[in-house]
Amino acid sequence: MKEFVEYLVKRLVKYPDEVSVDVRPDGEDGETIYVKVAESDVGKVIGRQGKIIMSMRTLVKAAATKQGKKYSVEIADGKSGKA
Incomplete structure (x- = not known):
């Protein structure tokens, strides 16, 4: 899922070279995918009214449903690396 x-x-x-994706456990059966991008690209990932x-x-x-897992996707801020 990380690669996807x-x-x-x-x-x-x-700036695709500045993209980093980190997966961390979130509870028993879930994982959170943190996406970090350049500050100028955050708006492109979020999209107008959050549509993207x-x-x-x-x-x-x-x-994830096909795999029987649960994932959430969060945009990590540049300062702490967490959403």
């Missing part, structure tokens, strides 16, 4: 999210995000941003990130979360949820 990384692929999607790198196609959206101006919501669509990405929907795609990840659909793919």
